[in-house]
Amino acid sequence: MKSDRELACFEAGIKLGALYHQWVGTPISRKSAESVETAIEKAVVLQPFVEEITVRLDRKLMTENVFGYSELSGLMFDVEITTRVGFAYCRARLHPDAKYPLMQIVECHEIPHISHH
Numbered sequence: 001m002k003s004d005r006e007l008a009c010f011e012a013g014i015k016l017g018a019l020y021h022q023w024v025g026t027p028i029s030r031k032s033a034e035s036v037e038t039a040i041e042k043a044v045v046l047q048p049f050v051e052e053i054t055v056r057l058d059r060k061l062m063t064e065n066v067f068g069y070s071e072l073s074g075l076m077f078d079v080e081i082t083t084r085v086g087f088a089y090c091r092a093r094l095h096p097d098a099k100y101p102l103m104q105i106v107e108c109h110e111i112p113h114i115s116h117h
Contacts, residue, residue: 004086011049011083012092026072051082074101087111
């Protein structure tokens with residue numbers, strides 16, 4: 001059986017991977033970026049084990065094509081997510097690192113369960 005800490009890390013990784021693959025390629029512009037950030041946050045936070053999520057998209061990378069929009073790429077993401085399983089929390093990130101959209105665990109911790117016996 002996996003620990004709550006291991007499951008919290010797993011859930012964070014699954015959520016970031018799903019977010020990445022679901023949203024990459026979405027038509028986007030600097031004008032629509034804020035609403036897309038909000039839509040991603042509102043969709044992901046509904047999922048089990050997600051405590052909070054912050055999504056920021058790098059508008060400098062949004063160069064318009066001949067039709068006036070760009071496509072969302074992995075390098076545009078700066079996402080931080082916190083998942084909780086039981087008393088274990090995991091904070092993870094998706095952000096550009098060396099021109100690669102890196103997903104990483106930032107920290108994990110458990111809050112000791114206090115018995116009221």
